[in-house]
Amino acid sequence: MPRRESPLPEGDGPVVRFAAGLRELRRAAGGPSYYELAARAHYSVATLSSAAAGRRLPSLEVTRGYVLACGGDVRRWEALWHTTAADLAAAARSTAHTPAPPADPVDSPYPGLASFGSGQSRFFFGRERVIEQLRGRLTQQRFIALFGASGAGKSSVLHAGLSPSLRGEGRIVLTLTPGARPLEELAVHLAAPASSTPGRLLEELRAHPGNLHLLLRQIATAQTGPAEVVLVVDQFEELFTLCTRPEERNHFIDALLAATRAHNSACRVVLGVRADFYAPCIAHAELARALDAAMVTLGAMDGEELHRAICRPAQAVGCRVEGRLLAYLIAQVQGSAGMLPLLSHALRETWRRRRGTVLTMEACRSAGCIEHALTHTAERFYQALSARQQDAARHLFLRLVAVGEDVKDTKRRITGSELSCDPDTAAVLERAAAARLITVDGRHVELTHEALITGWPRLGGWLEEDREVLRTRRQLTEAAATWAHLEQDPGALLRGTRLRAARPLAHAKDAGLTAREQAYLQASLAAHHAEAAAATRRRRVRRLLTAASAVLMVISLTACVLAVRAGRQVAAQRDEAVARNASTQATGLWHRSPGLAAQLALAAYRLRPGRHSRNALLSTLMSTWQAHRAEMYALATPPTPPAGPGGAGGPGGAGGPGGSILATAGRDRTVRLWDIHAARHPRQTAVLSGHRNAVYALAWRPHSPVLASAGADRAIILWDTTDPHHPRRLATLHPHTHTIRALAFSPSGQSLVSAGSDGDVVLWNTRSVTHPAPGARLPGHHDEVRSVAFSPDGRLLASAGGGDQRVILWDTTSPTHPIRRADWHPHTTTALSVAFSPRGALLATSGGGDRPVKLWRLTQPRHPVLLTALDGPTDVVGDVHFSPDARLLAAASDDRTARIWQVTSPRRPQEQLLLTGFTTAVLALRFTPDGQQLITGVFDGTTHTLPTHPDRLLPRACAHT
Structure with a gap:
């Protein structure tokens, strides 16, 4: 039984009469169901049922299909369709200048997410200046384009502002959006004014772009008196998002330009374009020339315009907007061109919740305000x-x-x-x-x-979950439509890569495919299986033919295997050489173009992952910033806090600076403090400028925000960095007669040791950081002392003499009477740095010679035992430092490298990382207190950071490049 149709709309208009005739024709054919009609006419059930619904005139093609399916007289119905279309066009012309009846006062004057239509022009305010600008440009030019961000209100300006204004001047205004078939849209919208059919006009438009000019002249001359057609093309960006045929897109643009450039042109064209589609627009050469002098920009509304846009629609229906709500809305939207739809939606929801004739702030809050009104509406609908x-x-x-x-x-x-x-x-x-x-x-x-x-x-x-699936399904939708249009031509079925991409949709339980798409996909899979079966049969025949030449094939395969193996070896050697060369070039390029160097190193690592390419890649991924504009000599991080409670608070007690504070010093006479919480984006917090010459040494007092600095002015300054943004000086000491090159606090923070070019090592009592007391002087070195360090328990003090090549070990159990425990020459040329391991009696020394880094066991302080000498650096090593967990040892060398060894087993250290690419010598390095970052200071004033867990950094290398 055919389903019962809904009653026709009231009235006796031409569309209702036409629909009644179609229903009568169906009854005369025996009342077939719409499913039967759809199978005969090759149109969907919804299309055929809406043709006889009486709400709008169906297209001529749909009418032909409906009549053929019912066995009617096609010629008679074509004539009737043309008559009805002409009646509709005449009615439209007669009512074009008739003012619309006043809106029902209960209707919202705010359209919400929808744009203002031509029937809502009396509620459209705030864009008067732009509308006047467009009208003025249209009097001078035949082609203009309105560019604006998504949500700036382009459609509202064109439909509710410009179009009614132009119609009031007696102009013929035709509006359309391009859609996926722009020429079809043009034909449909011109059919009624031109008293023709869309199919005929489409053929003319496809034949030549200049035919649009003739059609528009025909429409204009059909009017009494001089007239012009203004063609408004809204959402012009659909040419690039929905239209997938470049030839049709270019044909549409050429037709618009030709219609406005003709010497006897009777039209003007206005485009509404989203601003981010400017680049696709100017890719068309002729359109780019036309846009040179045709652009009108739709920016954000100012406060006065927003006031009108918010208040005047409410006033038009006898309401008003509360002052608090008005101020809130203007503050939220002003300066943002894309928030107008959200503003309109919030106002519409507030209107629904208004109190009497007043739109209140409470009503807006209950709607979710501007930020959440849209989300609330969509979520309420969904839930x-x-x-x-x-x-x-x-x-x-x-x-x-x-x-x-x-x-x-x-x-x-x-x-x-x-x-x-x-x-x-x-x-x-x-x-x-x-x-x-x-x-x-x-x-x-x-x-x-x-x-x-x-x-x-x-x-x-x-969208984020199904983005790739959506692209595949969109391609499937378009391909299925083409297949149906070609009457299910097997040549239009999916094959190859496109079929492999769409295959999961056939087995998905909830793919959301329509019946046509499912039929198309199943037909493609069936064709694929048939082709696969045929291919299988062909393979069987080939195997039978191949059996006769099996011996020859075995010989050939053996030769091929050998050739492939040799080729792989050659390829592997080639890749290794290319990767090594690229890695070397990347590190050399890093200081001039870090981004390019990282990309080159990443390509080399992917080509041939290995130790060399990995080191090069990590070298290019270091974060770099200019700490000083002169040479940098020292850097310091707060020491790792010990287990258990600390001392008293204040500058001299516990609670030192956070682990994210770094201090640097250099030849510019300053000490600079840096917040390195975000290692890739350090921030300078303070510049300490108390020294009168270069600063060579820095040391943090454990469990305390006290920082000691010293340098060529022979002064030691103690700073309170409780507030890293506003440090203050605590004390200034003058213990030496020459440049001070080294500083170190004891683990308890109650002793400070300083040493310098005069060869003296001086102990200070720093229980009071505002009045330190001088202690013992430790003789022994005959030249400058370059480094001092305390053992983790504070009992031993090591000093390295750069000139006399000696390392001296002192027992400072009694700070007033230190005892020399050992004195030896660890390196052949010079001794520059000493560092104790945080765990155990392990000492690292560095200097010059063939193996400039060595590890010593100090179980018996009087007899240091050499455990190992580390290979790698080709020049002197000026600084060594252990990680807080004692697993790693880092060394900074004058050969412009920094190395990290794993020293879990001190007798068998393993090199983990070699950092290269520095332009000058690496003078200092430190691990951060949490051990997660290595910080290097370079002679050229730059500072570099790198995570100590490269395995976490390498997978995210693309993001760093």
Whole structure:
């Protein structure tokens, strides 16, 4: 039994009479169901049923299909269709200048996410200046383009502002959006004014772009008196997001330009273009020339314009906006061109919750304010659906989004043929339209506004989850439409890569495919299986033929295997050489172009992962900043806090600076403090400028915010860095007669040792950091002392003499009477640095010679035992430092490298990392207190940081490049 149709609309208009005739024709044919008519006419059930619904005149092609399916007289119905279309055109012309009746006062004067239409012009305020600018430009030019961000209100300006104004001047205004078939849209919108059929006009437009000029002249001359046609093309960016045929896109643009450039042109063209599609527009050479003098920019509204846009629509229906709400809305929206849809939506929701005739701040808050009103509306709509309807809603909204690759996601207009015919989809469609989330325009469905894409987190999450699937499904939709248009031609089926990409959709339980798409995919898979079966048969025949030459094939395969093996070896050697060469070039390039160097090193590492390419890549991934504009001599990080409670608070007690503070010093006479909490983006917090000459030494007092600095002015200054942004000087000491080159606090913080070019090592009592007391002087060195260090328990003090090549070990159990325990020459040329391991009696020394880094066991302090001499550096090593967990040892060398060894087993250290690419000598390095970063200071004033866990950094190398 055929389903019962809904009653025709009231009235006796030409469309209603035409629909009544179609229904009578169906009854005369025996009342076939619409499913039967769809099978005969090759149109969807929804298309055929809407043709006889009486709400709008169906297209001539749909009418022909309906009549043929019912066995009617096609010629008679074609004539009747043309008569009805002419009656509609005459009625439209007669009512073009008739003012619209006043709006029902209960209707909202705010359209929400939808743009203002021509019937809402009396509620459209705030863009008067732009409208006047457009009108002025149109009097001088025949081609203009309105550019604005998504959500800036371009459609509202064109439809509710410019178009009514032009119609009031007696001009003929035709508006359209390009869609996926721009020439078809042009033909459909010109058919009624030109008293022709869309099919005929489409053929003319495709024949030559200049025919658009003739059609528009025909429409203009049909009017009484001089007239012009203003063609408004809104959402011009759909040419690039929905139209997939470049030839049709270019044909459409050429037609518009030709119509405005003709010497006897009777039209003017206004484009509405999203600002981020300027680049695709100027890719068309002729359009780029036309846009040179045709652009009008739609920016953000100022405060006065926003005031009018918010208040005047309410005043038009006898209401007003509360002052607090007005101030809040203007503050939220001013300066942002893309928030107008969210503003309109929030006002519409506030209107629904208004108190009498006043739109209040409380009503706006209950709607979710401007930030959440859209989300609240969309979520309320979604949560009110059943589980099956929610699935249908997800598929529906994903179909209404064109997923961008190099551009942002945009909304997409679809026809009813893309939608499933199930009741759940129909219910979702009806509810979404009632909530103003989508717009249903005859056979077309689209999102009300693109603000929904970014303003509804759930939709954004769907898009991120299914982005690749959406692209595949979109390609499947377009291919299925082409297949149906070609009457299911087997040559249009999916094959190869496209079929492999679409195959998962055939087995997915909830792929959201329409019946046509499922039929197309199944037909493609069946064809693939048939081709695979044929290929299998061919392979069997080939195997039978191959059996006769098996011996020859075995010989050939053996030769091939040997050749392939040799080729692989050659390729591996080639890759190794190329990767090594590229890695070397990358480190050499790093200081001039870090980004390019990182990319080159990453390419080398991917080509041939190995120790050399890994070191080069990590060298280019170091974070770098200019700490000093002169040579940098020292850096210091706060020592690792010990287990257990510390001493008293204040500058002299516990609670030292956080582990994210770094101190650097250099020839510019300053000490600089840096916040390295974000290692890739350090921030300078303070510059300490108390020294009168270069600063060579820095030391943090354990468990305390006290920093000691010393240098060529022979002064030691103690600083309180409790507030790293405003340090203050605590004390100034003058213990030496020459440059001070080394400082170190004892682990307890109660002793400070200084040493310098005069060869003296001086102990200070720093229980009071504001009045340190001088202690014992430790004789023994005959030349400058370059480094001093305390053991973890504070009992031993080591000093390294750069000139006399000696390391002296002192027992400082009694700070007033130190005892010399050992005195030896660890290196052949010079001794520059000493460092104790945080765990155990292990001492690292560095200097010059063939093996400039050595590890010593100090179980018996009087007899240091050499455990190992580390290979690698080719020049003197000026600084060594252990990581807080004692697992790693880092060394800074004058050969412009920094190395890290794993010293878990001190007798068998293993080199873990070699950092290269520095332009000058690496003078100092330190691990951060948490051991997660290595910081290097270079002679050229730059500082570099690198995580000590490269395995965590390498997988994210792309992000660093």
